[in-house]
Amino acid sequence: MTAKKNKTSFFCTSCGYQSAKWLGKCPGCNEWDCMQEALPDTSSADGYETPQMIAAITELGKTAQPVPLNAINESEQPRQSTKISEFDRVLGGGVVSGSVVLVGGDPGIGKSTLLLQVLDQLSTPQQTTLYVSGEESPGQIKMRSRRMGINNEHLYFLAASGIEEIIKHFRKLKPKALVIDSIQTCHSPEIKSPPGSTSQIRQTAAHLVKIAKLTDTPIFIIGHVTKDGAIAGPKLLEHMVDTVLYFESDTQYPFRILRAVKNRFGSTNEIGVFEMTGSGLVGVDSPSSIFLSERPQNLAGSLVSATIEGSRPILTEIQALVSTAVSGGIPRRTTLGIDRNRATLMIAIIEKRLRLNFSNKDIFLNIVGGLKVVEPAIDLALIAAILSSHLDQVIPTTTLVIGEVGLTGEVRRVNMLEQRLSEALKFGFKKIIVPQGNLSSETTNKSSLKEISTLQELASKLFS
Numbered sequence: 001m002t003a004k005k006n007k008t009s010f011f012c013t014s015c016g017y018q019s020a021k022w023l024g025k026c027p028g029c030n031e032w033d034c035m036q037e038a039l040p041d042t043s044s045a046d047g048y049e050t051p052q053m054i055a056a057i058t059e060l061g062k063t064a065q066p067v068p069l070n071a072i073n074e075s076e077q078p079r080q081s082t083k084i085s086e087f088d089r090v091l092g093g094g095v096v097s098g099s100v101v102l103v104g105g106d107p108g109i110g111k112s113t114l115l116l117q118v119l120d121q122l123s124t125p126q127q128t129t130l131y132v133s134g135e136e137s138p139g140q141i142k143m144r145s146r147r148m149g150i151n152n153e154h155l156y157f158l159a160a161s162g163i164e165e166i167i168k169h170f171r172k173l174k175p176k177a178l179v180i181d182s183i184q185t186c187h188s189p190e191i192k193s194p195p196g197s198t199s200q201i202r203q204t205a206a207h208l209v210k211i212a213k214l215t216d217t218p219i220f221i222i223g224h225v226t227k228d229g230a231i232a233g234p235k236l237l238e239h240m241v242d243t244v245l246y247f248e249s250d251t252q253y254p255f256r257i258l259r260a261v262k263n264r265f266g267s268t269n270e271i272g273v274f275e276m277t278g279s280g281l282v283g284v285d286s287p288s289s290i291f292l293s294e295r296p297q298n299l300a301g302s303l304v305s306a307t308i309e310g311s312r313p314i315l316t317e318i319q320a321l322v323s324t325a326v327s328g329g330i331p332r333r334t335t336l337g338i339d340r341n342r343a344t345l346m347i348a349i350i351e352k353r354l355r356l357n358f359s360n361k362d363i364f365l366n367i368v369g370g371l372k373v374v375e376p377a378i379d380l381a382l383i384a385a386i387l388s389s390h391l392d393q394v395i396p397t398t399t400l401v402i403g404e405v406g407l408t409g410e411v412r413r414v415n416m417l418e419q420r421l422s423e424a425l426k427f428g429f430k431k432i433i434v435p436q437g438n439l440s441s442e443t444t445n446k447s448s449l450k451e452i453s454t455l456q457e458l459a460s461k462l463f464s
Contacts, residue, residue: 010035011197018198036194079265080218083121086274086283087114089310090245090258092266095122095177098216099265100209102183102238104223105247110256110274111222112136114281115179116145118220123154127176130169134161134185134195148280161185161195163204170211180208182222183237205240238262249370255290256281257371270310288315288423291369297397301389304400304429305381306420307373313416313423315400317368318378320385325362337367338382339374346382346405353409353455356390377414379405380433383455384462393463398430401462403438409455413438421449433461 010019012035017028023035079094088094091101105111112133119129133141141157158169163186170178180186186204187195194200205221212219221241238244244262248271249255258272273290274281284290292315296302301320306313325331335343343365350356363386367373380403388395402420404412413435414420421443424432429448436453439446450461 010037011193012036036197080122082118084114084117084283085285086258086272087118090260090266090270090272091243092260092263092270095218096242096265097218098212099218099243100212100241101218101220101243101245102223102241103220103245103247104225106225109247109249110276110281111247112181113144113148113276114258114274115181115220115222116141116148116150117280119155119177119179120150120152122177123152125154128154128156128173129177129179130156130158130173130175131179131181132158132160132166133181134159135181147278161187163188163207167207167211175217177218177220178211179220180222182224183208184224201237202240205237209240248372253370255284255369267310269308287371288313288427291316291371292427295368295397298394300392300394301385303381303385303388303395305378306400306402306424307371307375307378308416308420313420314371315423315427316371316373316378318381318385319366319368320382320389321362321364322358322386322389323362323364325360331358331360332362332364334363335365337370337372338365338378342374342376342379343382345407346379347386349405349407349409349455350383350386354387358390361390376404376412377402377420379403380411380435380458384433384458387459387462395462396431398428399433399462400424400429400431401433403433403435403452405455411435411452411454411458418443433458 010022011017012026012028012031017026019027019035022037025032026034079092079096081088081094095101103111103115116131119131123129131141136159138157138159145151156173156175158166160166160169166180166186183201183205184196187200188203188207191197191199191203208219208221211217223237241262242264243260243266246259246261248257248259254276256274256276258274260266260268260270262268273284273287275284275290292304295304295317301322303318303320304315305318306315308314333340333344333347343363347358347363351358365382365385381401383405384395384401387393402414402417404414406412417434417438418440421432421434425448431450432448433450433452436451439449439451443449452458452461
């Protein structure tokens with residue numbers, strides 16, 4: 001009987017796509033030259049845990065036992081504040097014991113910086129914390145911590161990538177919080193594939209989740225992202241953890257937007273706004289003031305709208321530029337911070353309902369400050385900004401526009417209007433255009449509000 005050959009496979013280091021043969025371009029993420037050879041996993045069948053690993057993890061805490069449903073304590077999971085208000089807001093009020101939080105974002109956007117600050121706040125004489133890095137040396141971490149003003153004797157650092165070594169030091173130190181930087185550098189001895197492969201990420205993440213649940217230790221995992229902004233590796237990783245946080249902004253902006261896209265212990269609509277400084281990330285208590293601080297005066301194409309992010313309203317500037325397209329070329333539709341399909345839809349509605357022709361016009365739309373807005377409440381503001389630029393008419397700086405627009409040109413109601421109006425009046429807006437019938441009987445300062453029901457009414461209210 002002939003011996004069975006070990007077949008090799010290839011995986012994408014960016015997205016985890018697997019193939020039986022080498023490919024120059026990954027079909028999963030369209031990256032070039034990212035396929036790496038991986039030997040089959042032979043140390044344990046189908047990648048299951050070895051008895052030694054099971055014993056090492058089980059010793060960390062008590063094994064769960066069946067409990068009657070009516071005997072389970074109904075109180076919420078205890079939370080611990082990190083004293084970083086914007087981070088606590090995104091988490092839903094603080095760190096939950098035994099939770100696993102995945103943090104993703106572009107390189108250099110502040111993932112490691114933020115979690116180093118979080119551990120600094122959680123480290124006390126009564127509870128130590130551990131920062132594990134497979135990418136940086138102790139000297140590099142020390143240089144960063146000195147720049148950030150962190151010198152905490154209860155915050156420990158470990159340069160390691162093997163899950164066995166991490167568990168060994170975890171058992172010895174018994175930290176109250178753990179950071180893994182990053183999951184793509186970790187590897188488990190049960191898997192023969194190199195770090196970063198699909199099987200390695202899945203297996204090491206499974207070990208970390210077990211550690212968190214057995215010991216009630218919150219674990220923060222940093223994940224690399226692909227050029228499309230998705231967590232590199234298998235999508236399964238996002239289903240294994242409790243919370244997934246993404247940094248949205250570009251590194252070219254001084255402000256960072258942290259958004260929860262999954263949260264088992266809180267809302268997925270909350271965002272945290274941070275400013276990158278020389279001493280680390282600083283939370284911004286009033287994002288509206290930041291996004292409006294550099295707004296130009298008396299220029300066409302600039303307008304302010306109010307969007308809801310989680311439980312708080314944020315005033316944001318919307319800019320539009322309408323210019324003549326190159327003769328014979330296809331008109332461009334470029335958006336930053338706005339869904340391109342939504343913007344194209346608004347342009348089509350203008351052409352149909354207001355009888356304007358943009359077939360020879362390039363249109364550029366931008367949300368100032370790096371914020372990404374997906375809610376339809378800014379539809380009317382998008383249209384107003386396009387009209388202002390196209391007609392070259394200045395919208396008064398004290399005007400704010402709120403409303404969703406339907407395909408027939410009707411202006412639809414938006415939710416949480418009272419909170420939006422309160423924020424707008426706080427910043428001195430004297431004329432606010434809102435959908436007809438959206439106001440409640442308890443609304444105050446109605447003299448500054450202008451109600452419209454169709455797009456045809458917009459121009460007369462906008463430029464006056």
